[in-house]
Structures are given as C-alpha cells and as structure tokens.
Amino acid sequence: MRAWLRDTAGGLSATYWYLWSGLLINKVGGFAVLFLSLYLTSQRGAGAAQAGLVVGTYGIGGLIGTLAGGVLTDRWGRRRTLLTSHFTTVAALVALALSTGLGPIAVFCALLGVAQSMAGPAFVAAIIDVTPAGKRSRAFNLQFWALNLGLAGASLLAGLLARWSYLGLFLIDAACTLVTGVLIAWKVPETLRSPVARHARGGLGTVLRDRIFLVFTGLTLVQALIYTQSNTIVPLAMHADGLSPAAYGSVVALGGALIVLGQLFVPKLIDGRPKHRVLALALLVDGLGFGLLAFADHVAWYLLAAAVWTVGSMLAAPPNAEINSELAPLALRGRYQAVFFLTFPAASFLAPALGGAGLEYLGDAHWLVVGALGAIAAALHLVAGPPRERRVAAVRHETAAVADVR
Template sequence: MKKINIRAFHPIVWALLLGTVFARGASYMAMPFLALHLSRSEGINPVLIGAIIGVGPLMGTIGGFFGGNLSDRYGRKVVMLSSIFVWTFVFLGFAFASSPLVFFLLNALNGICRSFFEPASQALMADVTEKDLRLRVFSMRYTAINIGAAAGPLLGAYFGMKSAGLTFEITSASYLMYGIAIAMLLSKYKVRNTASAKGRTAMKEAFQIIGRDKALRLFILGGILVNIGYSQNDSSLPQHLGQILKDGVVLYSVLLSVNAVSVVVLQIPLSRLVEKWKVLHVMVLGSAFFTAGYIGFGLSLGWAGFITSMLIVTIGEIFLFPSTSVFIDQIAPEALRGTYFGAAQFRSIGNSAGPLMGGFLLRSVHGHWLFCIMAFLVGASSFFFIAGNRLQSGQAVPGAALNESSVKG
C-alpha cells in the first residue's frame, strides 16, 4: 500500500483532520455522559432528560441546511469561526448549568453549532482539495472522527469520576484551541472566497434549487433508510443482546470496540482500494455490506456470529459514509457546495425515526425479525442511490439558470 503523500493535501485539510480528532474526542468525552450527569441532578426526571438529549440532533437536522447556505453566502471562515466559538461557551455552560431549561437551550445550541460547523468544514475540505483526492480526504476525516469516538468515552469515564463538570470544561478548552488554530490558518492561507456574488444565493432561492434537485432528494431518502438501520446499533442492538444472552451487556461493549478499532485500522487501506471506482459503486457496495451484516445480527445466537456481523457492518460504513460526502460534492454546483452539504443533514431524520421504529419492532416481532427488516430497508437505499445517480448524470446542474438571474449581489 502506498504511503499517504502529506504534501498532496492542503495544510488546512491536515489542521481540520487533526482538530477533528481532538475536538471529537473531547466531545465524546463529555456528551455520552450528559444523560448520567442530568440523572444526578435534582428535579430532572427521565422524560425531561429525554427531551434535553433529543433536542440536539433535532436542531442539528434542521440547522444543517441553514448553516451550509450561510457558508456559501458569507464564506466558510465566518460560519466556522462563529459557530466554534459559540460552541466553546456552550460546553462551558454545561459545566455550570443546573436548570433543566438551561440544559435544554444549551443542547439545542450544541446541535445548531454542529450543524453549522460540519457542512462548512466539509465544503472547505472540498474547496482546497483536488477532485480525485476528495474520497481519500473524506475517508481520513471519517477515521479522525472514529479515533476521537474511541478515545473520548474512556477519557470521559476517567475525568468524570473526579468531576462531571470537568469533562465539559476540558471539551470547552479543546474547542477554543481548535477555533484559534483554524482562525490562524485561515488568516495565513488565503483560501478562495466562496462568498462571491455568484454564490450569494438567498435562503428562499436555495430552497427552490434544492426542491428542484431530484438527485439530491433521492440521495436524502436513501440516506434516511441507511440511518434508520444504523441507529439500531445504539438503540435496539444492546436490548436484543440483553434479551437473548446472559452476557449481552459485555458482548455489546466488545462490539463497540470492534467497530471503533476496525474503522481506524481498515479505513485507509479499504478507501485506497476503491478510490478509483465510481462513487455510486462504492455506495452500493457499502449498502450490500450493511445488508449482510444486519442479516447476520438477525440470525446470530452467539458471540462469534455477532462479532463477525459487526465487522461486516463496519466495512459497510467504511465504504458508504465517506463516499456519500463525495456524492454530495459531485452533484453540488460549486457556488452551492455548503448548501448541499447542509441539505444532506436531513438524512439525520433516520437517526430520530430509527430508534422509535426499532423499539416498536423489538416489542412486536422480536429482534431477529427486526434486523432482517432493517437489512431490507438498508438494501433498498441502493435503489435510491442508483436512481439519483442516473438523474444526476443526465440532467443539467440544478439551479444554474436561477443563479444567473436572481442571486444576491
């Protein structure tokens, strides 16, 4: 396998990748323990805790489109820096908050900041990277996220034993340093201004463009199906293991480790293996691995079957999730790249609907059938991806005429 050529990527890309490791690690150190922290607070019942935890992803789903569009209109730098510095104070607020309303508002802001920062940062990575290297960049970004996800909870358990608020203070400091580093790099390297007159598409006009892009809508529908299935890893899978195995909790911990370690170890070699393939083929291959893995979850009765199935699911996410970012980059008009990355956040509807659907099926038809049904749903996503790719290949760039005549100056 060839070594990664460091000089092939812009310094800003490396800074964002390194920052992703530390920032995501810090976030995973604090946020997974938020429910536990809330449960120890007086006057916050389980229903309130559920509302507080759920508002973050909800606001993230809604806010992604707006954040991406704003980055097209006013530039990546403005949106990224404003969101990450607000984020810093959000995490600091978690450390000192005591009122349920304050926790609710803070987590709503947490979701908004993430939904503003992530599409803008992905669009910036694409802005400064050659097209044939973007799959590798997004694969490396996904690896960075998973390194943070693997290390963060372990650090959170260690620091959380000393003080629940300490984890949020460390996370706040990490995001502050990340923001300062981004500000310095964006001042040093003059990235082409994305907020040109051509790119200043008003929010209403952006909605019209997205509404006319059938390829994007089909992609989002396929992504929702994938996320409905993937959300079962956190919601239904541990319950299913607990129902059929005495040591199901232990096995679930092992499966999480298998997932995290496999992503870190396999991401780069597998992405190099398929980087010359068409993006659609990689996405369909990823869906096929997901489907096989969930059938495995449905049929497995012991450790070996579940571990093998988790490995297959992990290979599926390695292929599918980074390639979806490349697909969005390919179908997006250059002046609307941030808007498209933001609109893609609507896939997160699946993360909200999935646990509810999984809970209903787990109670109604048992876990074996649940995962077989999820395998069917995830497999069906390929039809949406294929249909969207065919539309994208055979149609003009969506909204091109609108951009020529009605953009804001």
C-alpha cells in the first residue's frame, strides 16, 4: 500500500502539496454558490426570475475574473494573484452573509465571481511551475481527484449547514477560504522566478493567434459540451421517462463515487501512451456513454451510461490538463490558462441551450447526435495530435532556454 501511495504521489514537491491542499479545502468549503439560488428565494424573498438574474451576475464576474486572473498571474506572479483572490473572496462572502437587499447581494455576488475565478489560472500556472514535465500527468490527475472529492464533501455538508443557518453557510465558506489564503501566504513561495518571463512581451492577442492552442481549446469545449449534458439535459430526460429526482441523485452519486475511488489508478493506465490517442479514446467513451441514453427508459440504463461516460471523463482529465500546460509558453502561462478556463463557463451556457433544443425536437435521437459528436472530436484529436506534439517540443526548448538564462 505504501509503495502504491509513493507511486501515486510521484515524488511531487512540497509546494505542489500545499497548493493541492488549498484546492481541496476551497472545494470542500465551497458551499455558498451551491445554495445561492435557494438562499435568495427562501430567505430574501426573490422570485425565480430575480434569483436567476442575481446568480447570473456570479457567472459574469467569473468570466471577467478568469481573464483578469490570467493577466495578473503573468504580471504580478502566482502567489500575489492567489492571495488577492482568496482574501477578496473572504470579504465578498462576509458581505453576502450580512447583506439583505437584492441590489447589494447582486453586487457582492458579481465580486465573488470575479474573486473566486481569479485563482484558477494562478493555481494551474503555479502547479506547472513546480512540477517537472514528466510528473505533470500525476499532478493533474491528483488535482482532478481533489476537486471531485471536495465537491462531494461540499454537497453533503452544504445540505446540513443550510438546514442549520444560511448565515453560517456563508461564514464557514469564508473561513475555509481564509484558511487556504493563510496556507498560501505561509507555505507557497512565488513560483514565477524568471526575470525573462516576467518582462517578456505578449498578451491575450498572442494566445488568440495561436491556432494549435485554439484548436485544442475548441476540442476541449466540445468535450465540456458533451460532459455538461450530465447535469443539464440528463435530469430532463429522466423526468420525461417518469423517473424521480432521487433516481437522478443516484446517477450523480455513482459518477462521483467512481471518480473518488478510481481516479488515482488512471495514471497506471495512461502513462507512456500518446496523449492525443488517450484523449481520442476518452471522447469515444464519453460519446458512447451518452449515446446509450437513446435506449434508456429505466434507471439501470442511466446508471450504466453514467458509468461509461464517467470513465471517459476520468481518462481525459490528466492528458487534457497536461497538454494545456505544455502548450503555454513560460511568459504567458497565466493568459493561456485563462483562455482555456473560459471553455467551461461557455459550455455551461451552450450545453443547456443546445441540448434542451435537441431533446425537444429530436427526442431520443439527441443522444445519438451527442455520441456522434464524441466520435468526431476523437477523430480530430488524432489529426491534431502530431502538430501539437511538435509545438510542445518547441515550447519545452524555449522554457529550457529561459531556465539557462535564469
């Protein structure tokens, strides 16, 4: 068992583990956003439409914060961006806990979106900085596991806390964020140490002109669109089949359990294999899982399909993050992460909009379209893989040259 744990950890640095611990604490303590809509309707007298608008400000703030976080990660450094993000998040959560009017709540909700999302590019850029290329697959695999473990914990704790006190829910969330901020201030040094990187030219325009990276980001968006069906369109399909919310809850629980129990074993399966082929297989499995729903009319079918698409997402997570890290030049890692991270809020908007229309007008055939989309994305990964690997080699050479200057 100890040998397996050593292999899983992969000799990762102490700084990585402090960052990993911060991610886990943040996710376990991330109660507020999960219950924000319910808080507004049950405690602040908002209607469904008003609650939707207020919560929508969090999403808008998230888009702004992701881009700002990417720029600041490169200009200020990883540590300063992370500290600003966490301590501003604490202030926003306390302000939300004490606010009563919908106007101030909307303002602080938007601020919360900005502050929380700033941390994403900085966390990933710092992990890339402190992790050698050969160990990044394990590092990102553990990161994905921590995020899902934390989400499972947050979902369980949030329900209990909401019954006790919404004020307590916001304040405990703030306390967890404060703990992470203090941990980073105490134990995480600045990882962007190269003066060449700090003063290198380039900006978001450079990222947006990088065709190889944009193709990869586009394929990641397709992957996110497919997987986001699980929490947007699948519950609608299950309702149409006469299944209860509890049945959908069992589907969600199965997926979470598989990730928590199985994600740590994924590196053994994929290490040493070409990443574009692993991603192609993952997209095929994803598409197969959702394609099975074309024949689903009982909870057992949905559970089987969920098991299949969860395996696909587990296989995809490490190489997806690793490729993203490898394509980013040292001087622009934060900006590259910011553009990459935008795929997820984009998918959160597009998946329900397109998926809802597909389910309404195509019925069960909608899931065959989703399955075909996975197959197409898999084929595109195989085509895009070789030029992507050549770019990765060039970026590695550039990073090594900067390290020599340092």
